[in-house]
Amino acid sequence: GIKFLAGAFPANKPTLITGSGAMLKLAKLMMNSGVQRPLIIADGFMTQSGKLSALTQLLKDANCQFTVFDEVVPNPTMLEVENSVILAQSIQADGIFVVGGGSAIDIAKVVAATLTNGSKPKKLIGMMRVRNKPLPLFAVPTTSGTGSEVTVAAVISDPESHQKAFFLDPDFVPLAAGLDTDLLASLPPAITAYTGMDALTHAIEAYIARVHFNDAQSDALTAIRLLLEYLPRAFKNGTDLEAREMVALASFMAGYAFSKQGLGYVHAISHQLSAHYNTPHGLANAVVLPRVLRFNKPHCLKQLAEIESAILGKDSVLPEQQLANNFIKRIDQLSDELQIDKSLDSLLEKDFFKIAKQALREANDSYSVPKAMKLKQVIRI
Ligand code: NAD
Known part of the structure; x- marks a missing residue:
């Protein structure tokens, strides 16, 4: 199995543009950087809502020869990647501009690398398989969770084997990213909640990882604080653009943090x-998340206490144990505020063993996890 959790990549951050109009600013940056025949990969909601037309109009006015691919589906498969590769090859694309959630961005990353590596996308599955620099990639995330606009990863699903394939290489990091509040306002509350919790998990797993890069630790901590403050606001009022921007920024920072520090159980x-x-x-x-943190607590007590102290904004006289407990309680409270249904009705007892085994294959030996888990422990989680 590929260890998505390995982390410790020498990752760079993309050039970042934020705020209202960021998508169009990023498109101008792309044209100024010399891209003449971009493939535009767009989430279906962009075409359906008419929001893509501002971008296509700008490109038309600049006589840019672009083509749009919008057959993006959540949890994309190789089929979408291959179709998009064929389209990009047919127009001799010299750059990729993607606007959508993590699903769209992950397709774009693999397409950008496949075009310059003369290979089938499947050959790039795994770690450090990219030989030649991918086509220049410009990414506008319309969800705030995966951090794919800054990460070294792309995730493509195989619907038959029930497995996700991980592509990991610092060359997958986009050249530039735009966090555009105009596009984030329409994200429905439930997806805002789920994707926000994804970002929070990235930040926490990165912060408690065994590896330690100062810049990634600092971004992870900032991301956690921003998410606790602004995610409930973005959930309750999607048009609260300040909250949207802060959650998007937190997701970006969390993505950077986990690219360097790795993920965990x-x-x-x-x-x-x-x-x-x-x-x-x-x-x-x-x-x-809260279940694994309760298990991991003795092995990352210091880090969990540090996070709680940073949230309190002052040195606390409370013992580490209590600070760590209080932080985990905050996560429970946040889930409740976001109306997250924790029942997981679909989970079947007969699958426990298989799920736990596959999880261990993915996580163990990673130098990111605070403490290796045993099969029985994963089943009990
Ligand atoms: P997504 O891209 O699948 O989008 C979820 C849904 O939201 C879709 O139906 C989409 O059409 C809709 N949507 C997106 N933006 C919208 C907006 N602004 N307004 C209205 N609707 C909108 O969701 P995601 O969580 O961003 O991405 C999930 C994928 O990313 C998974 O395949 C996951 O494995 C992968 N992932 C990748 C990384 C990475 O580093 N590359 C990290 C974590 C997860």
Whole structure:
């Protein structure tokens, strides 16, 4: 199995543009950088809502020869990647501009790398398989969760084997990203909640990882604080653009943090739940996160206490144990505020063993996890 959780990549951050109009600013940056025949990969909601037309109009006015691919589906498969590759090759694309959730961005990453590596996309599955620099990639996330606009990863599903394939390489990091509040306002409350919990999980798993890069630790901590403050606001009022921007920024920072620090058991377990029952990735993370943290607590007490102290904004006289407990309680409270249903009705006892085994295959030996888990422990989680 590929260890999505390995982390410790020498990742760079993309050039970042934020705020209202960021998508169009990013398109101008792309044209100024010399891209003449971009493939535009767009989430279906962009075409359906008419929001893509501002972009296509700008490109037309600049005489840019673009083509649009909008057959993006959640949890994309190789089929969408291959169709998009064929289209990009047919127009001799010299750049990729993607606007959509993590699903769209992940397709775009694999397409950008496939075009310059003369290979089938499947050959790029795994770690450090990209030989030649991918086509220049410009990414506008319309969800705030995966951090795909900054990460070294792309995730493509195999619907038959119930497995996700991970593509990991620092060359997958987009050249530039735009966090556009105009596009984030329409994200429905439930998806806002799930994707936000995905970002929170990235930040926490990165912060408690055994590896330690100062810049990634600092981004993870900031992301956690921003999410606790602004995610409930974005959930309650989607048009609160300040909250939308802060959650998007937090997701970006969390993505950077986990690219360098890796992920842990929350992701390893939640990936299996999504693969088996199609549970949305963020929902699965939200359910698993407090349970894994309670298990991990003795092995990352200091970090959990540090997070709580940072949230309180002052040195606390409370013992580490209590600070850590209080932080985990905050996560429970946040889930409640976001009306996350923790029941996981689809989870079947007969699948426990298989899920736990697959989770261990994904997570163990990673130097990111605070403490290796045993099969029985994962089953009990
Ligand atoms: P998504 O891209 O699948 O989108 C979820 C739904 O929201 C879709 O139906 C989409 O049409 C809709 N949508 C998106 N933006 C919208 C908006 N602004 N307004 C209205 N509707 C909107 O969801 P996601 O959580 O961003 O991405 C999930 C995928 O990302 C999974 O395949 C997961 O494995 C992967 N992932 C990748 C990374 C990475 O580093 N590359 C990290 C974590 C997860």
